Amino acid sequence: xxxxxxxxxxxxxxxxxxxxxxxxxxxxxxxxxxxxxxxxxxxxxxxxxxxxxxxxxxxxxxxxxxxxxxxxxxxxxxxxxxxxxxxxxxxxxxxxxxxxxxxxxxxxxxxxxxx
Amino acid sequence: xxxxxxxxxxxxxxxxxxxxxxxxxxxxxxxxxxxxxxxxxxxxxxxxxxxxxxxxxxxxxxxxxxxxxxxxxxxxxxxxxxxxxxxxxxxxxxxxxxxxxxxxxxxxxxxxx
Numbered sequence: 001x002x003x004x005x006x007x008x009x010x011x012x013x014x015x016x017x018x019x020x021x022x023x024x025x026x027x028x029x030x031x032x033x034x035x036x037x038x039x040x041x042x043x044x045x046x047x048x049x050x051x052x053x054x055x056x057x058x059x060x061x062x063x064x065x066x067x068x069x070x071x072x073x074x075x076x077x078x079x080x081x082x083x084x085x086x087x088x089x090x091x092x093x094x095x096x097x098x099x100x101x102x103x104x105x106x107x108x109x110x111x112x113x114x115x
Numbered sequence: 116x117x118x119x120x121x122x123x124x125x126x127x128x129x130x131x132x133x134x135x136x137x138x139x140x141x142x143x144x145x146x147x148x149x150x151x152x153x154x155x156x157x158x159x160x161x162x163x164x165x166x167x168x169x170x171x172x173x174x175x176x177x178x179x180x181x182x183x184x185x186x187x188x189x190x191x192x193x194x195x196x197x198x199x200x201x202x203x204x205x206x207x208x209x210x211x212x213x214x215x216x217x218x219x220x221x222x223x224x225x226x227x228x
Contacts, residue, residue, distance in 0.1 A: 004158075035218075040124075042204060042218035043159070058215070090158050103149060104216060106158030 006107035013081040021076040023091030031094045032074040036087040081114045134192040138205035145207040
């Protein structure tokens with residue numbers, strides 16, 4: 001049981017390039033999330049998904065896209081990378097959501113620099 | 116708007132002493148609170164949680180206290196160890212149809228050997 005796996009761990013992009021951050025979980029969790037963490041700051045929710053085929057925007061969705069074709073995978077797409085997207089990205093999952101109290105399981109993060 | 120914040124950005128504690136990390140929240144509708152620990156280069160890891168119908172919950176060497184009157188949350192770590200050095204985040208969640216957890220900015224705990 002690997003938990004939440006993120007790839008790559010590090011990436012440097014040029015302005016305007018695109019890339020996909022991969023996230024997979026093997027816990028059969030319904031809910032998955034993408035957060036970004038800027039230096040010295042807390043985590044901001046980018047997008048989340050409550051199940052396969054369903055996604056919704058979080059606090060800071062601009063410049064990103066997601067898809068959820070399977071329960072296991074929740075990739076995050078950057079279409080036109082900008083310096084403001086330099087950050088550490090964390091994927092997380094939880095079994096349930098809504099009006100239940102469920103802790104989040106996090107991946108180890110992807111450190112992205114846009115130059 | 117909603118916010119979750121911490122009083123102290125950095126806390127230095129002598130090994131063996133008790134640590135207290137504080138957190139203020141502003142959304143009175145929040146009904147679930149969580150503390151996460153984030154070690155350098157890693158993702159946050161769940162430590163302990165508490166529901167709004169409780170005012171205290173204990174785990175292994177950790178205790179969370181909730182004061183709803185003043186919207187204050189604290190994490191107490193007993194007999195602090197070097198392995199406790201990390202950034203600690205408080206987070207809150209309220210009923211919004213789907214689980215959306217709001218994180219504070221974090222407190223860095225430095226344990227002095």
